[in-house]
Amino acid sequence: MNRFAKTSHESRHQVSRTDRKLTASHAIVIGGSVAGLCAAAALAKNFGKVTVLERDALPGPVPRRGVPQSHHTHALLGRGQEIMEQLFPGAFEALLEDGASVSDFGKDFRWYHHGSWRVRGRLGIDSWMVSRPLLESHLRDSLTARGNVVLRHECPVDAPIHDEAGGRVKGVRLRDGSVLEADLVVDALGRGSKSPKWLAEWGYGEVEEHRVEIGMTYVSGLFDVADAGYPDDGLMLYPQAPDNHRGGIALRVEGGRMMVTLFGYHGDRAPMDHAGFVEWSKTLPELQLHRLLARSRLIGELRQHTMPYQQRRGYAGMRMPAGYVVMGDALCSFDPSFGQGMTTAAMQAELLVQLRPGQRTARMQRRIARVTDVPWLLTSTDASCWPENHDEVSTGATVLQRYLKRVFELASHDLEVYRTLSEVMHFMNPVSHLFRPRVLWGVLFGQRNSGRRQMRSGPSELAVAPELSGVRRTGY
Ligand SMILES: Cc1cc2nc3c(=O)[nH]c(=O)nc-3n(C[C@H](O)[C@H](O)[C@H](O)COP(=O)(O)OP(=O)(O)OC[C@H]3O[C@@H](n4cnc5c(N)ncnc54)[C@H](O)[C@@H]3O)c2cc1C
Structure with a gap:
């Protein structure tokens, strides 16, 4: 041999x-x-x-x-969907057959954060409504x-x-x-x-064990929105720190319904009765979610989930x-x-x-x-905006939080910055993309929003990319 x-x-x-x-x-x-x-x-x-x-x-x-x-709103980010499509052959096709749908995160969602709305425009990031x-x-x-x-x-x-x-x-x-x-x-x-x-x-x-206190309570319900005439698939309203601890999320799901969550930080929480829930939504930084709830019908009952802190082991x-x-x-x-x-x-x-x-x-x-590391950095940095967390906040987190706030502001009128921000938030690109020249330049020298000006805006005041300028006016 x-x-x-x-x-x-x-x-x-x-x-x-x-x-x-x-x-x-x-x-x-x-x-x-x-x-x-x-x-x-x-x-x-x-x-x-x-x-x-x-x-x-x-x-x-x-x-x-x-x-x-499971009783509460669940969003699947872009990167998660990409990986799951690989890991679970056929699952997403079957979801479509069962009534789930796919939206564009930039075009079909409204996102209010750090006192301003993000500009509307197609981003090419799929969002599964399920x-x-x-x-x-x-x-x-x-x-x-x-x-x-x-x-x-x-x-x-x-x-x-x-x-x-x-x-x-x-x-x-x-x-x-x-x-x-x-x-x-x-x-x-x-x-x-x-x-x-x-x-x-x-x-x-x-x-x-590392913990960041958030004292958060979700109260959620499933709503029949057939008569609400709501034009979009998702709405995310984040609190206007430090004064307002209240936010809300609405996501379309299968069966022509929307799952709606009202949440509060550091002990603030929405009531568990329907009338109180709708009333509480008036106190969010913007009124779109309240208008949606006022025109929708609750299916079943409201559920509550409390998360006192984020935790990393x-x-x-x-x-x-x-x-x-x-x-x-x-x-x-x-x-x-x-x-x-x-x-x-x-x-x-x-x-x-x-x-x-x-x-x-x-x-x-x-x-x-x-x-x-990155999801923890993003959420912990955001948590540092609350006075309740100030004792534990490092100088680095404060600087990063201010930087991110400026990026959010820029993304209220610059679609490219919004794309960069969204791709990072959806883990489709590394955080370093937030420090690319266009974003960095905008943060240092760009136009500044006065948060007040964007408070309680009507739909006509939202910045919209040119291709969506014919967007419907529906009273939202
Ligand atoms: C209110 C709320 C809203 C959320 N919203 C989102 C969102 O919008 N998007 C998102 O991506 N994530 C969201 N999350 C997080 C998401 O739900 C979890 O990250 C996801 O479920 C993965 O968690 P997991 O599988 O590690 O644990 P879990 O989902 O907690 O599952 C643990 C599993 O272990 C099983 N189990 C427990 N004990 C035993 C035992 N002794 N033997 C065998 N099995 C056992 C349980 O039955 C359960 O099935 C949210 C979480 C909460 C609390």
Whole structure:
């Protein structure tokens, strides 16, 4: 046998051994919400088998106990949608068939932030108009159509199993006492994850936890808007800090309805009765959302969700057991009004696609944690506008906050700046794009808005890109 043949034979042997190992490899994802589904779809590429373990029953596209935020507005950012389209073949086509629709973020949304409206114009950033339960159910359907993924519902996990001698996690114990072995376990358990407790019990020490107080309460309802004559698909009204703590979001969803959220920061909250809810909307910085609510019919009841603080856990900076990764809200959860959670989870899952059975997970955990840097920076910087947070605000955050405020102002009349800003906020481009010459020049030398002038503007006062200048006048 010549040397080449021998090498070739050996490598064939090697490949088939590797193949067998991959086929036998097993990854477990605990938690079957958006982060868990994204993780499972990503791991299915390299692991022979992926099992998702979810505590809830999964009856279909309806809100469920383990994801109480399903009752509230959920926006999917551009980058999240791009990644999910790759991870979940067919899911977005199926969503369209089920009544979801796609809008242009610049043309079909109104966005009021830092005391001014963004200019209206086509940005080429798709926004999916769909309720959270319908989105999740189609991601699930696409995932379970894969041959090597099993989704077990009504299957609560008690805890992962730690092998002290090997310094690794080797599986999970279910609440019914049974044990499942795995090469990799992913914690996608959301904010309530017990990883800090488990890691301490296994001897890895305390997880550092960073919090930014927001004292936020969402109150949301689903509205029949058939008679409201509302011309757009989305409306986002952010409070005018520091005096007004109140904001609102309205997003069109399947079935000709709109999901509407009124939110307050630092203890301010909308009432839970319908009349009080509509009345409260008069106190937002602008009146469009109030007009919409006054012409719409509430379907079902209003729901409330409170989030006292944003939180980020420092798994990247500590010793971790091999074969264990924490992601999604279990790792970091943000001010929900920025709509970052699902997209951040998808961006983390995009990294998991590269993880092969047996590879070191500590490095992967660090890379996954880095994904949260920019969303955390953006939301924490925004939070620094509140007097309630001033004690914890660094000089850097104050400078960045002023800079961003100027970028928002510029984006009220300059469509190119608005495009740059939106692409960063949708994680389609890095934050460094906000410091490109056109934006930087505008921030330093551009026209300044007086916030007052833009307060309580009627629709005719909104800046509109030339191609939309024939926009309908509808009383909004
Ligand atoms: C009010 C609100 C509004 C939001 N709005 C947006 C938005 O507009 N856009 C956006 O992108 N994000 C938004 N988010 C964030 C988004 O909902 C989350 O980032 C997203 O759901 C991903 O979270 P996750 O999968 O990590 O955790 P979760 O969604 O919290 O899911 C955790 C899962 O673990 C399961 N589980 C719990 N315990 C066990 C157990 N013992 N065994 C097995 N399974 C278990 C639960 O049933 C659940 O399915 C919002 C959040 C809130 C609170």
